[in-house]
Amino acid sequence: MKFTITYIVLLTLLITSCAKVKTPEPNLTVTTSSNTYKAGDTVTFNFAGNPDNIIFYSGEIGHNYEYRKRTKASNDLQIQFRSFVSFGVIAQNLQLMVSNNFNGTADQENLEKATWTDISHLATWSAGADQVNSGVISLKPYEGTDENSVMYVAFRYTDTQKAQGQNRWVIRTFSADNVTPEGASTNLAVMSTAGWKAVNIKNAASVWTITSAQLLMYGGAATQPDNEDWVITKAFDSKTVQPDAGIALKNISKTMDSYSYVFNTPGTYRVVFESSAVRYNGENRKVNELTLTITP
8 A cells, every 4th residue: 555655656646757858949049151141142040049850941942931821822823725717718716715613513504604704805716726825824813812712614516507617726734833922823724634524515416526635626617507516624723722832850859950942043042941949848949040142
């Protein structure tokens, strides 16, 4: 009985003692020999102190400390394609359409329920020449809200029965990219990964042919009736971004007295070293910030 009481008392003292142990503050100071360097120079950051962990944010695009938890941004969804039209009397009978309330079900009923905006005027189209570049087309004015940030892109082909036959259109290439406000570009799709789905409205004998290499609409001969066909991409999330990332330089098992880095692009950079001390009962963090000017 006496042993049990002694054990309980010792255990209580141990728990109380551990509970009083505070997580230490990270002790880190960062200095450089200058605040101005030329692009391509090696910048050496000198450390004083030995925190458990150090994470480095250079301040370059994709490595900004302030965006380390960001998952939404006012991005610019940009598309680009190459086109070719031939056969019949050449006319601009292919339209570029966008929607941010299409539900993704590729049939006539759901296509007609959605609101589609014709942005054909933003593109440069073939008038008979092959591989005509549309130019970079910004879809930012047509994007939805943060809560509904998806967007669909479509090509709508229409033609009528006529003696000369209908136009043949080919979309040779396609790309879609998200560009953050800082200018970081992420490719969302190319021709083979855009998830194309075709919807026939008129004349099921003449529809879009979808391959990994191109989109092809043959149109029809003089005997073919009026035609309308759509081909629609998968949904593009225009506002979601990956959080900016830092470089983990040190953990508790390492020591480090300096770190060297090269900035290749001129500019002013907010450089951040986030240090931390982590224990079973909590963690403390500290931010050391420097502003560096990189000249040409």
